[in-house]
Amino acid sequence: MLNEERVILMTKMASYEGNEGKKNMAIGKFFRSDYIGIQVLKSVLSVTICYAVCFALYIFYDFEVFMQDLYKMDLIAFAVQVLKYYGIAVVAYGLLSYVVYSWRYAKAKKSLKCYYNNLKKLYSLYQEQ
Amino acid sequence: MTGLLEFRDKLKSIYSHNEVFILPVVKFLVALLTLGLINSHMGYMTKLDNLAIVLIVALMCSFLPKGAIVLFAAVFTLLHMYSLSIEVALVGLVVYLLLFLLFLRFSPKDSLAVVITPLLCVMQIPYVVPVAMGLLGTPVSAITVSCGVIVYYLLVTITGNATAISTMGEEEAIAKIRMIVDGLLDNKSMLVVIASFAITVIVVYLIRRMSIDYSWTIAIVAGAMINLIVMLVGDLIYDTNVSILNAVVGSVVAIAVAKVIEFFRFCVDYSRTEKVQFEDDEYYYYVKAVPKMTVAAQTKTVKRINTQTRGDYYGRSVTTERTGRSRNYQEPRGYNKGREHLNGGRSMTISSEQMTDDVQDDYEEIF
Numbered sequence: 474m475l476n477e478e479r480v481i482l483m484t485k486m487a488s489y490e491g492n493e494g495k496k497n498m499a500i501g502k503f504f505r506s507d508y509i510g511i512q513v514l515k516s517v518l519s520v521t522i523c524y525a526v527c528f529a530l531y532i533f534y535d536f537e538v539f540m541q542d543l544y545k546m547d548l549i550a551f552a553v554q555v556l557k558y559y560g561i562a563v564v565a566y567g568l569l570s571y572v573v574y575s576w577r578y579a580k581a582k583k584s585l586k587c588y589y590n591n592l593k594k595l596y597s598l599y600q601e602q
Numbered sequence: 603m604t605g606l607l608e609f610r611d612k613l614k615s616i617y618s619h620n621e622v623f624i625l626p627v628v629k630f631l632v633a634l635l636t637l638g639l640i641n642s643h644m645g646y647m648t649k650l651d652n653l654a655i656v657l658i659v660a661l662m663c664s665f666l667p668k669g670a671i672v673l674f675a676a677v678f679t680l681l682h683m684y685s686l687s688i689e690v691a692l693v694g695l696v697v698y699l700l701l702f703l704l705f706l707r708f709s710p711k712d713s714l715a716v717v718i719t720p721l722l723c724v725m726q727i728p729y730v731v732p733v734a735m736g737l738l739g740t741p742v743s744a745i746t747v748s749c750g751v752i753v754y755y756l757l758v759t760i761t762g763n764a765t766a767i768s769t770m771g772e773e774e775a776i777a778k779i780r781m782i783v784d785g786l787l788d789n790k791s792m793l794v795v796i797a798s799f800a801i802t803v804i805v806v807y808l809i810r811r812m813s814i815d816y817s818w819t820i821a822i823v824a825g826a827m828i829n830l831i832v833m834l835v836g837d838l839i840y841d842t843n844v845s846i847l848n849a850v851v852g853s854v855v856a857i858a859v860a861k862v863i864e865f866f867r868f869c870v871d872y873s874r875t876e877k878v879q880f881e882d883d884e885y886y887y888y889v890k891a892v893p894k895m896t897v898a899a900q901t902k903t904v905k906r907i908n909t910q911t912r913g914d915y916y917g918r919s920v921t922t923e924r925t926g927r928s929r930n931y932q933e934p935r936g937y938n939k940g941r942e943h944l945n946g947g948r949s950m951t952i953s954s955e956q957m958t959d960d961v962q963d964d965y966e967e968i969f
Contacts, residue, residue, distance in 0.1 A: 515707075516707075519703040519704060519707065520703075520704065522699070522703060523699065523700050523703050523704055526696050526699055526700070527696070527700070530692075530693070530696050530779070530783070533776065533779060534776070534779055534780060534783055536776055537776065566704070573708060
């Protein structure tokens, strides 16, 4: 026989599994440090690509001046300066990513905890029957 | 108000029953509008400015995920840029790459706002975006809205300099890049709009989450006003030539649209607010419960008046039936048997076996 409470609970859980839960379950598979580490690594990769693209555009933008000054400038000092800015960008963006993905992991875990509680409740409803 | 609530419930019912068809149609229309506007405003690649291509792509977007609209819009703009000049396309690609890699990865759910923001900017109602995103999204939506503003100003810069770029030769590649990059980075108007939209999204979000009565309405009005104030302050500082009339009218439109969103998403009756307090082993709870405004499902009363000519008896039979969403009360067979003595009168035929108590009250007596 149909149990209305059980059907409602299963419907809610199925809806969760199909929408928000899908993402949260993917996050929940990881340990906290692994998840945040991977995401920060992706962020570092992203910022590296962006920095390279921006640097290329900057050189292209000032190409004539750059070519004129190429033999006059201290290339090592220039490279150090470029790397310094790159380090700042990586640290700033990595830190931002760390904060965002730590928060997301905590949120997903909290949501999954609620989902697992509902699973237990569903199991107990089956047991009662 | 009851009529509006009934209308809302009817709309919700229609949507929930036909979501499978409505969602693709909406996506199709958004894609069609977006690609159509891109073609009409840019249109440098004549092969792409073709209704058949736009229709095919819009049709593809209708059954692909929402992100497909963003992708196709980006591809269309890049192809138009390429047709204008390869250097312009290069700058466009770099900007899109930066937005995608640095910002949009934080809020992929709101990616459609990147398309909607320029779309509404073109339609002269940009102020709707931050207020609506503050109501429907999260503070992270400020990033998406800002990306949308950057895309809009990139396209405006390109279309504004298109004539000059098209007259430049191939040897002036660097000048073309400088023109677009300078046009984008020195655009104070863009910075002011980004600041005002981002602040508005965050303010609207924070206020609408507050535990105060009419929080959504306060958030909408406060958001529209803050948006206006930041725009005007930005205009005073950077001389961005903001049209005050446009800004005021745009803010009023934003409030109107936001009220419609509120009606569909957060329609509550504050006059019936309940505040309860209880405790368990670990906490004291101070709960404020605000009931949603709803209306009961409307039922219709159908009267059937039939003239009877059966043998010596002549009279009229009035059958009253009540119809609801899922309730159908049918008259049982042979129901009129034994009532023929009501000669020349009117009878009400109701199946008492199939009626529940609460339904009986709604019946009209016609004896």
